[in-house]
């Protein structure tokens with residue numbers, strides 16, 4: 427594909443907040459393996475990669491799926507610049523990188539797939555989960571949240587009732603485990619829709 431997304435970039439170099447995780451690219455096989463568990467009707471609308479790094483996942487989501495828009499949220503200006511270059515090289519014109527703290531990003535109303543490859547934990551993860559939930563309450567819909575490094579995510583959704591784990595897996599013994607969560611049925615429609623369906 428001609429892109430350069432390899433290598434680890436240490437947290438000190440990118441000046442991450444204390445709960446940020448350093449850049450390491452999502453393994454290609456892990457991305458495709460996990461995405462197979464996302465229901466086909468969700469492979470449209472906007473795809474959001476939290477902690478987009480050098481843009482590997484953005485390029486893959488653009489090249490292999492029909493999302494209308496692909497958004498990467500990345501806090502490091504240096505990594506954003508490298509991601510821009512990779513998007514240009516890959517002619518990924520449906521993808522864009524937004525340089526900001528993920529905790530402050532409010533997803534668009536048509537976001538259907540949220541991808542998190544171990545980007546952060548703690549308060550940032552809590553705020554991101556809260557912002558996704560708020561987006562769904564404002565605009566009820568079915569979404570998938572694809573997570574690697576689910577320990578952080580599970581802590582953030584503990585006690586919440588809007589997501590259910592659909593599937594999880596690993597490509598090889600040593601590769602990271604992925605999990606796919608889906609919205610529970612009650613969060614997929616506005617209450618009035620449910621009434622009119624049952625009336």
Ligand SMILES: C[S@@+](CC[C@H](N)C(=O)[O-])C[C@H]1O[C@@H](n2cnc3c(N)ncnc32)[C@H](O)[C@@H]1O
Pocket residue numbers: 440442443445446447448449450451452453475476477478479480481482483484499500501502505526527528529543544545546550
């Ligand atoms: C493990 S990498 C994810 C790799 C990427 N998704 C890919 O395409 O392969 C984690 C990324 O999250 C970013 N990050 C950490 N804290 C962040 C925050 N609060 N807001 C946005 N990005 C953050 C890091 O700079 C790093 O690039």
